[in-house]
Amino acid sequence: MDPRKRVKLQQQDIEEDMEYDDDRNDEQQDMQFREQNVELFDERQLREMIFQLENNYKLNSDQRMRYPNQPEKFIDSEVDLDEDLRKLLILPAYPQLYPIFYSSNALPIVIQLLLHNNESISNDVIQFLKELVAPESEVEPKIIIQLYDCLIRNYLIESLGELIVKNEEKSQEEVNLLHDCFEVIENMVDIKSSISKEIGLRSKIIQYLVKRVEDNSQTLDDNRLYASELLVVLTQQTKENLEIIGRSGGIESLLMVLNQYRKKDPETAEEKEILNNVYDLLTLLLIQEENQEYFQSYEGLQLMIKIIQGKTSQSIRAYSLMLLAINNHKENCQKLISIGGLSIIFPILERKGLKHKDKNKQFEIDETSVQIIKQLLRRNTDAAFKQRVFDKCVEKLESLKKLRMEYVEVIPLIDPEEYDNFEEKQLEKIYFDLLGKGLIVIESIDVILLELIYKDLDVQIDQQEIISSVKQMLKYTGEKEDIDYYNPLLQKFEVNLQ
Template sequence: MTSIDDLFRKPSAGGKRKLQDPTAAFSHTPSNKSSKLTDGSSPRSSSNGTRESSVSNGSSSKAALVQDEVLDEEDVEAGPTLPSEDLEEEDGDDEEGRFFGGGVTKQEREVIDYIEKNEDGDVEEKIDSPWLRRTAINFERKINKNAELRAKYESDPMKFVGSEADLDGEIKGLSLLSEHGELYEEFVKLGCAGSLVGLLAHENTDIAIAVSELLAELTDEDSATTEDQWKTLVQAMIKSDVVDLLASNLGRLDENNESDRSGVYHVLNVIENILSDTENLEAVGSKDTLMQWLLARIKKTDTNARGKVGQNRQYAAEILAILLQSNKVNRDRFAQKEGVDALLQLLSIYRKRDPEKDSDEEEFAENLFDCLACCVEEKFASEKFVEGEGVELCLIMLREARLAKARALRVLDHALSGGNAVAVSMRLVDAAGLKTIFGMLMKSEKIERILIEHLIGILASLLRYLPGGSAERIRTLAKFVENDYEKILKLVELRREYKIRLVKTDTQIQKERDEMDAADAEEHADEWLSRQLDAGLFSLQALELILSWLVAEDNGARQTIAVLMGEDGLKVLERSLRDQLDGMDSSASAEAKATEEMLEALLLCVEQ
């Protein structure tokens, strides 16, 4: 039998190991646990300086005494066994300071690390079709659960508030879709787009606001979508009556509340995104509730904002400008709601006062002028413009305002070429507008090019639309010939400047055309035309049209123009009129056909 001394002295052949119970050698039942201490005894020493251990040999036991002797440290093996080579070592103790080795294999550690990362959310979930289907199912479940609890516990909100928090979280989680446009079509097919839009009618406005914010993000121009993917979602939204539901939210949100004020902004953001496709202009503008709210909102002042124009008021004006930009139906609808009169009232404060630079108010005023300039192109809206003394207001701004001057001139230019051009032309002359317009023309070297181009457009419209033989037309022609034809001299100078600028552009375009084949040249035709217009092609044609009118109307003007433009001056005007005729579309509108007839009549006069 192995002695106690041998157990302590001899090292194990297999290296270090754990300290075992010394009684294990005498017991039939091996134990890995150390001996339990009793009666305050210590396994290290007794009072008489000897080591002792209790052993059992059946019915009786006695203390085995081990004599003290100095043991060489290298001969004694005690303490924990070293971990095997396939175990990962860890620095320092564990939580309770008991072990220096982790006792975990490398493979186990990799599994643990993966689980920990997954629990911490470090493992990125793959956003694909399976993810979308799972998300769609959870989304619909959250909607149904909330609806069920709301119906069941209508009078006890605490019973369904938790389900609304879950629903809100699910809505916010869908924002990941904005980075995966390839999933938009499936999102629509699964019915999620319709369900999402339907939540805009949720009783809890916080849910509706969350949906508005999400829809704004999904339809934003910065979302990772192609044009087709974007249109797929937006068309599904429109079919689900998104515009009506958004408009109803505008009516129930209270902007005195910060959260609701933010909600109004998100709703307007969605509408703006939808309108980025001009095909949706009429679909959105046809909603009376929305148009009425926008009109009311631009009238409502924001007391605590600079210039009494806050972000949402400015945004409402911007949405209106987009709706009226290129849609006759929307313009007429707006005018029928007394929109033109509202614009004139709002703009009247800028007769002598400029809005603060780089402020919401400045952008607000810009948008109002844009709205007015668009509306006055239509006959009904322009009639309202004349009735509301819009011509007089614009003339006052030309004389007294600074920032509003250019905008007012643009409004007059659009009104004088629109569906009510005759009445506007007559009113401008009757309101003593000729002095203002010609005064600006003579100071054209001191004003911006854009103002000059609007002045040219106004003069061309006056000569075209003022009735022949009327007092207003005679007064206008007299302005051209007074002071020894100084106005005509100015027009000829302006024509020369525009011609020089355009010749440079045409030379460059011709150089590019010579380096291309016919197919490539055709592809660049629109780009070249745009560059010619930027160089002043339209204004040059308008100037030549004005000079042609004067040649036709007054012999003295004819002789002056012939002298100022040289021997071939009238030939130049003739070629210009022919070029404009050749550019006319024979299948165009009634207005275009009237223009064609005017050009033919002028050509006959110039050829004489």
């Protein structure tokens, strides 16, 4: 993947005249240099390299400024500068010398050279940085963190952002350069996750990555796949970057990607991975209320319905996104009902349409169905819309009870009489283990049934069993908001939550 080639002048009018040594193999020379100097390299040599780099950088800068339209005047210093950068590739093998390097003028010079007009020099800088931030040898955490701090203080992120955004990928060299830029970012974030936030604050890299994921114009496109992977990495623990994607219209771009597959499955493994990454991104984004609103402003719920109806391999993921989009969001709950969501959800509850032979996948579908219904009852403040959900639940009451019984039969519930044999922490662990095995489906159905009981609907259910189940759920998972909501319902039956 190394894109190091001969130095190329950017001025097209003299490009053919000013080429130098086409037969010269820079990569091979780099390797030979490292082999010859691996035992000799020390602090003295590093300082000599830094001194040469500083001098050649100053000379090249002066010449370029003095003779902007006469490349022949600065080509020699450019070749020397390029050679200086390639010599520095030995440094990552000696991380104990890092402090000397990052405390000198060499580091800011290297970062400034990222945006040099000579593309080959930019390539050499990226190759050096890629190895510098992920050295093969063991490095003391303190040294590598100090290096990263120095890189950031000297505007590495801003320079990388500018280099990435202006890259048009019109040549294989530019494609390789972009890929290497992504690798530098990934390596740094892998060591120091807080850099994710700096990337969002200091550059337009996040916005660029979203647009790059949306762009499917290239047939074979490793960079699009890499961009989707990098976005997941940069947003997993950084809410600020999720906000950036939402505010900048990124959710629309991601929905555009999903829209391409509303009726078909990806044709290649790469496409499938990109699509999975986009679903992962939207899953993270929909945690935030503001992004739930952006999602629906771009008709995200309507698209999820179309994907579910398309019966593709991604329909289950679209169903999960539907739940996330309405979770604790009354407007989106009402919107889902108004666009015909009930005619999608209840057939799925009855194992019609969206279903799966794999038990774990079917559990995911069942859980999503009852969680959606629970949200539509609890978060829906519009009386007319809520009544429509109640009516549908009564109509499909036998299906709810049948699904509940199916999970009761397979989950190894503890006999209440044996509770005294366990400590509280043991019971809590058992409880949360059972949630992942299907107890969450039972409890969600019980919450739905409690709502029906509270409305005095004729549902012919063992009320005490349902009330006890909801009370047990609130004991372990109920936050104050949950307790405040369900307490009036339970108090009707003289149940004390304390």
